[in-house]
Amino acid sequence: MNRAYKKIDQEDIEFFQSVIPKSRLFIGEEIHEDYSKDELAGVHRYPDVVVEALCAEEISKLLKYCNEHDIPVIPRGQGTGLVGASVAIHGGLMISTIKMNRFIELDKENLTLTVEPGVLLMEISKYVEDEDLFYPPDPGEKSATIGGNISTNAGGMRAVKYGVTRDFVRGLEVVLMSGEIIQIGGKVVKNASGYSIKDLMVGSEGTLGFITKAILKLLPLPKVAVSLLVPFPTLEQAVETVPLIIKSKFIPTAIEYMERRVIKNAEDFLGKKFPDASSDAYLLLTFDGNALDEVERIYEKVADVCLEAGAIDVFISDTQERQESIWSARGAFLEAIKASTTAMDECDVVVPRNQVAKFVKYTKEVESLVDIRIASFGHAGDGNLHVYVLKDQYSDEVYTQKLKEAFDLLYKRAAELGGHVSGEHGIGYAKLPYLVAQQGPVYMNLLKGIKFAFDPKGLLNPGKVC
Amino acid sequence: MNRAYKKIDQEDIEFFQSVIPKSRLFIGEEIHEDYSKDELAGVHRYPDVVVEALCAEEISKLLKYCNEHDIPVIPRGQGTGLVGASVAIHGGLMISTIKMNRFIELDKENLTLTVEPGVLLMEISKYVEDEDLFYPPDPGEKSATIGGNISTNAGGMRAVKYGVTRDFVRGLEVVLMSGEIIQIGGKVVKNASGYSIKDLMVGSEGTLGFITKAILKLLPLPKVAVSLLVPFPTLEQAVETVPLIIKSKFIPTAIEYMERRVIKNAEDFLGKKFPDASSDAYLLLTFDGNALDEVERIYEKVADVCLEAGAIDVFISDTQERQESIWSARGAFLEAIKASTTAMDECDVVVPRNQVAKFVKYTKEVESLVDIRIASFGHAGDGNLHVYVLKDQYSDEVYTQKLKEAFDLLYKRAAELGGHVSGEHGIGYAKLPYLVAQQGPVYMNLLKGIKFAFDPKGLLNPGKVC
Known part of the structure; x- marks a missing residue:
């Protein structure tokens, strides 16, 4: 929907001011830099006006007015997204929900x-x-x-x-x-x-x-939670174990995979050692339930599956402290990778669980093929991988080119494996070309038709999803 | 979408015959009566042509043709619905999936x-x-x-x-x-x-x-399943226990409620006695899990909650045989109620779980207010009730009037309690006026807009849902 949006003028601002008091309304240079981007910072633009709404009635008045006056509206939470979905790529009025927190x-x-x-x-x-x-x-x-x-x-x-x-x-x-x-x-x-x-x-x-x-x-609330940290000789062996676990019918709460070089980033970032350094690759599993014997029954079976599949060992973390040392490392991966490079972009593909190993292996091929550093970790248990393509020493120009090459290859491969563009981070603005490429015009027209049913003038968060 | 659909003519039939062999194509009088209605039989009309499709490619050819020629298409499975969704209310081509069963x-x-x-x-x-x-x-x-x-x-x-x-x-x-x-x-x-x-x-x-x-x-597959049959002095007490169970945080797999007169219908219908006759009202609960001790831990807590709430007893059914005698009665309720009267229609409302007692009580009020027999049973654990308004001795005319009165009251009350028109049987054709009444024009226009995005000419199962 490439249409001419109205540029916000003094009359519009006066209307906004009639709805929102000055303390919650920010214009032009008053707008904090944070509102010009999200967490990946690949997409930049300032909105013309930012308001902090307090209730649905305020938002209703603003939307009605903007709808009548062709002004784009961008809903905004904490701006922690990674695909530009909360960035005002066409300018307009940004409405923050940050004060609607009851x-x-x-x-x-x-x-x-x-x-x-x-x-x-x-x-x-x-x-x-x-x-x-x-x-x-x-x-x-x-x-x-x-x-x-x-x-x-x-x-x-x-x-x-x-x-x-x-x-x-x-x-x-x-x-x-x-x-x-x-x-x-x-x-x-x-x-x-x-x-x-x-x-x-x-x-x-x-x-x-x-x-x-x-x-x-x-x-x-489940009363018991236990984590297993399982080192494997290679990353391939680790992720190849996941479909075997699913097949065993003993289903954990979470199955994450991680490799040493990402763990190393997290150690540097946090200034803390990971509890184990014996291996290049790990599965991290959690189990929860209402009684320890019930949880034990399940994790013992899964531990057996892992050992049969070549795991080096199985470390059981049933104390709060041990679990926290592992999960704090896991929780810092994104920030740690970010801190290890000059800029990065992310591919949040999801593939069927028995294709994770193939896809992870392919990321290594892309790494050499395109000659760019790629770090990945993610939710092996549900097939959702976070693959980061890192700028490091490259110039903006070279990085842009290499990023495109790498993304083209990765998304193409994910689609071939029965996967999709995004598992959990969404399409926003940044991943739209890949959604279009995978789904084709018939499917995209359905999305556009749905958009039209809700927002016929295309003013609500324009340029995103479809 | 009240539009003029094209009446199927010889040329259309010749096209259908070019896609579907004669053995799977039925025209006019060749069409079995079953295809003119669904299980509640409140909505009647024969399609003009019925075909039994074998694959997506056949269906694709038929839909494309019908789309170009303004012919309504009605998808059909086993026709076990209760709201007329699979009835050809505007005639047209019915496509049965009965042979697509691989x-x-x-x-x-x-x-x-x-x-x-x-x-x-x-x-x-x-x-x-x-x-x-x-x-x-x-x-x-x-x-x-x-x-x-x-x-x-x-x-x-x-x-x-x-x-x-x-x-x-x-x-x-x-x-x-x-x-x-x-x-x-x-x-x-x-x-x-x-x-x-x-x-x-x-x-x-x-x-x-x-x-x-x-x-x-x-x-x-869970390895263990146990059912509890819990008699209560009154139906109100039985259903009032449900939010207490939810609040206890020991969540069963299923919680059904049933009253003696419906059980009596099932006994007559099956020619078999229900395992207990001590009470007017029952909760039937099931629990499943992978180990008996784990399941026991939960059902014992729930049994305590029931007894504290006034249950007369708690019968544990952990043998296949006992469970079957209870569940076969439960499974026969719909047919048994149907067999106990001359005609009936159903209200499939869903309300929040802590409003079930109020709603069930209200059905009794409606029963006397409208002077018509109402039987109900259903999924107390998820707030989805099946309320049957029975014709018995009334003439068609009086029944139609009384049914409308009863439905108007019941759907209005459900909406007041935060409920919705259908929990699981859908809207189809028969419940559309109640959906419109509850949701209003803004919401219904969204549904129509979505319909338009998928089927701009309004030919696919027309007259249903919106």
């Missing part, structure tokens, strides 16, 4: 939590765990907002056992670009009442509606 | 099963259980096709623990009304690659595309 209701009879979109993921975990309840989605970036998590259908480590954000959203309040406020779903457990607008909104990266409230599904 | 692939490394849409639910259970695997969705009607289950996002008893059909569909092959064949999702566990067309297709009741293949997610 916990509205914890309903213990229905096991639901109702929150505003600006509540942070780490706040949710803490809040519900204090009540012996559990919000399973566990993306690495704990300072992301729940609104952002819902918008990208964020996944995280525990997807192997529990599923992704979509599976834990029961209801939404959404402001449409027309300014209408709609309620979607609710506290109900089942729903077969028309097309699932809820599931469409989840993962739509702020392009179909502005999420102003979410009803989340909770589970009872 | 198991394509069981992938043990990815725990997926790929099937054609005409495979029956009971065939899937058997097929995967023989391999020690598990397809959890468990709707009452085991002779439904998986294509139909996906189209209504069928739920069933085990939704409390495992979720509904949507949660177990990973990928679909779909023929669009234009004749294009698209692949959606796949064997991947996560996906954040554009709007979730997969989740839109699930529950769209054959109005957005024709499902020709499905990739289902499987789980390891």
Whole structure:
């Protein structure tokens, strides 16, 4: 949708000021640099105006006005995305949810939590765990907002056992670009009442509606969690073990893979040693449940599968301390890789679980083929890999060229293996060409048709997803 | 979309015959009466032509032709629906999937099963259980096709623990009304690659595309299952116990409620006694897991909750035989109620779990208010109730009037309690007025916009959902 958007003028600003007080409204040079980019910083542009909204009614007034005046609107949470989805690539009005951060209701009879979109993921975990309840989605970036998590259908480590954000959203309040406020779903457990607008909104990266409230599904908090750190002689052997684990029918909560050079980055970054240095490659598995004997039964079987598949050893971490030393390293991977280079971009592909080994092996081939450093880690248990192509010593020009070469090869291979462009970080602006290349015009026209049904003028987060 | 559809003529039939051999093509009087209705038989009309398709390519040719010639197309599985979704209310071409019933692939490394849409639910259970695997969705009607289950996002008893059909569909092959064949999702566990067309297709009741293949997610088969039959002095006490169970954080696999008069219908219908006759109301709970001690730990806690809430007793059924005698009665409820009256219609509302008691109580009020017999049973554990309004001795005219009165009251009350029109049976044709009444024009326009994106001429299963 390449159309002429209206440039925000004084009259527009006066309208915004009639809705939002000056303390929550920022124009031009008042806008903090953070609002011009997201975490990968590959896509840059300042919005013309930033407001911090407090409620759906404010957002409704702003959207209605912008819809009538052809002004782009960009929803924004913490800006922790990696694909430019929250960057104002056409300028316009950015609406931050950062001050819409109230916990509205914890309903213990229905096991639901109702929150505003600006509540942070780490706040949710803490809040519900204090009540012996559990919000399973566990993306690495704990300072992301729940609104952002819902918008990208964020996944995280525990997807192997529990599923992704979509599976834990029961209801939404959404402001449409027309300014209408709609309620979607609710506290109900089942729903077969028309097309699932809820599931469409989840993962739509702020392009179909502005999420102003979410009803989340909770589970009872598992009482026991155990991690296994399993060293393997080679990375190939480590990831080739994953389909064997799935096939064994003893399913862990999470299965991550990691290699020594990434662990080394994390050690340098954190200034702390990883608990083991015996090997070049590891699987890190977690298991949870309500009783230790039940969890033991499962992890012992999985440990056997790993040893039969060539694991060097199996280290059991059943103390809080040991687990934290491993998981803090795992949690620092993204930042550690970032700190190890001058710039980077990421490929968040997902492939069927039995194709992970092939894909990881291919990243090594691409590394030599394109002659660029590639670091990867990720969710081997659900086939979602984070592959980082690193700039290091290259000039901007050379890096841009090499990045394109590497990405073209990686996305092509993922598609051949039955995979998709993004497992959990979304399409945003940066990955759109790869989505188009993989899905083709018929499929993309469906996405455009859906976009048109929600936002006929194409003003809500324009240039993203389709 | 009230438009003039083209009436099928000789030329059209000749085209259909060029795609489908005579042995699988039925015209006018050759069409079996079954194809004029579904299981509730409230909506009647014969299609003009019925074909039994064998593959996506045949369906693609037929849809493309019908799209170009303004002929309505009605996808049809086993016709076990209850809302007229598979009835040709505008005539046209009905395409049955009954012969597309092949198991394509069981992938043990990815725990997926790929099937054609005409495979029956009971065939899937058997097929995967023989391999020690598990397809959890468990709707009452085991002779439904998986294509139909996906189209209504069928739920069933085990939704409390495992979720509904949507949660177990990973990928679909779909023929669009234009004749294009698209692949959606796949064997991947996560996906954040554009709007979730997969989740839109699930529950769209054959109005957005024709499902020709499905990739289902499987789980390891739980090794132990135990049922508890819990008599309560009153139905109110039984259903009021459900939110207490949820709140206890010991979550069963299924929680059903039933009352004596419905059990009596089932006893008469089956010619077999129910294992207990001590009470007017029961909760029936199941628990599953991989070890008896683990399952015991949970059901003992839940039994305590029930007894504290006033249960008369707790009968544990851990033998196959005892469980079958209870579940065969439960399985016969729909047919038994049907056999006890002259005609009936159903209200498949879903409400938050802590509102079930209020709603069930209200059905009793409606029963006296409207002076018509109402029988109900259902999934107390997920808030999805099946409420049957029975014709008995009333004339067609009086019944129609009373049914409308009762439905108006019931759907209004469900909405007030935060509920929705359908938990698992869908909207189809029969429940459309209630969806419109509850959701209002803004929401319904989104559904229409989505429909337009997939089927701009409104020819695929017209008159359903929106």
